[in-house]
Amino acid sequence: MNYVQRACEIIDTEIEGLERLKARLDGSFREAVELILERVAAGGKVVITGVGKNTHIGRKIAATLTSVGTPAVPMHPIEAMHGDFGLLCEPDVVLAMSYSGASEELLNLIPAIRRNGNPIIGVTGFADSPLARHADLVLSVEVNREACPFNLAPTASTTAALALGDALAMVLLEARGFQREDYAKLHPGGAIGRSLLLRVSDVMRSGKRLARVHRDARVREALVAMTGARSGSLAVVDDDERVVGIFTDGDLRRHLVETPDLPEQPLAELMTPDPVTVRASGLAVDLLQIYEQHNIDDVIVVDDDDRLAGMVDIQDLPKMKIL
Structure with a gap:
């Protein structure tokens, strides 16, 4: 046979x-x-x-x-x-x-x-x-x-x-x-429920772990803020705490050789303006698509008034068992 x-x-x-x-x-x-x-x-x-x-x-x-x-x-x-x-x-x-x-x-x-x-x-x-x-x-x-x-x-x-x-x-x-959220409520103990119930606010970095500076800051201040928060990126905000840009250690490396006196340069000239943001109330699992779609490692989180609320590093997701 x-x-x-x-x-x-x-x-x-x-x-x-x-x-x-x-x-x-x-x-x-x-x-x-x-x-x-x-x-x-x-x-x-x-x-x-x-x-x-x-x-x-x-x-x-x-x-x-x-x-x-x-x-x-x-x-x-x-x-x-x-x-x-x-x-x-x-x-x-x-x-x-x-x-x-x-x-x-x-x-x-x-x-x-x-x-x-x-x-x-x-x-x-x-x-x-x-x-x-x-x-x-x-x-x-x-x-x-x-x-x-x-x-x-x-x-x-x-x-x-x-x-x-x-x-x-x-x-x-x-x-x-x-809805998907209803499904998650009926599966609270598994990986599916965990990934669907977790909000962005549950996984984001905030407080002392959130690096931030004003748009008028110099690169030196940005480096101090990132070092203090042990973060590879920081949010750049205006007077109303609304996000105007993001600066990452990748940006630092790219400008390190070609920009004279880098620490004293205005951060606004080197940051990435209008960065990708997500709502704090959004589902954490949706972050995966954002990382993949934009080929980025850090996403800035804003509240319902579009003010800075936190930051999510892609390295945080495995610890939350989302990846």
Whole structure:
């Protein structure tokens, strides 16, 4: 057997299943999104249930939905019949998953869900299955064949179900106006949350670590300020503390040979005027794009009144675990 060739054939089978899923999306998907939006707005959540491989797929879909702002929990049908049914509250919507649509454990749960008054979205491969007949809405994950050589092991069908769950999660994310900052709030302990929650004001140098001089200063004063702040750059400001320029150790090296009596030269003639600035309230992660776009190492920070607030050196970012 050519293992690589066989693997490619398996992946092609799964791709074929995804293409079929994509082609079969219709108004039922829109209605499912609207139903979930309505239930979540009423304080409900998505309860996902299924057996076998769908147990694992359902858990992943629930985790994805929850991580992007749509509350969801998995509920195993057997455990639900022995107490876990308490997870299901009045405003909730049930996402019931069974490719055959005939899983006995799942079908045994349907009457209890009906008595509780919860709408059911069936995810199945057969439109005439018992699950489809008992569901309020049906989302088809029908595939031509499984990737298994015996057409038995759930492979292409579970991939289709997982992709359908991702599609639901991402459409709901956009429909609910979920923003990057919201994502960060739900991931406070990880690198993603840290980078998205940190503001420029959290990483900037200020106080004694911020080198600054007036626009009338000489280069000598700039060097003293930079040395005192242990900084490779400084901000040049006017009488109103508004930034008019930046001077860096790179500027110093460039002028060191060609400029006579450099320490006594007016700083305004050697600084870089109108430097790149960012707001202190901006996201720290956006600094990365600024450094790359302008090919610079230092960014001056201003407040909402455009007055000097701080400075961010690119070397500070790894310490904050942003890079």
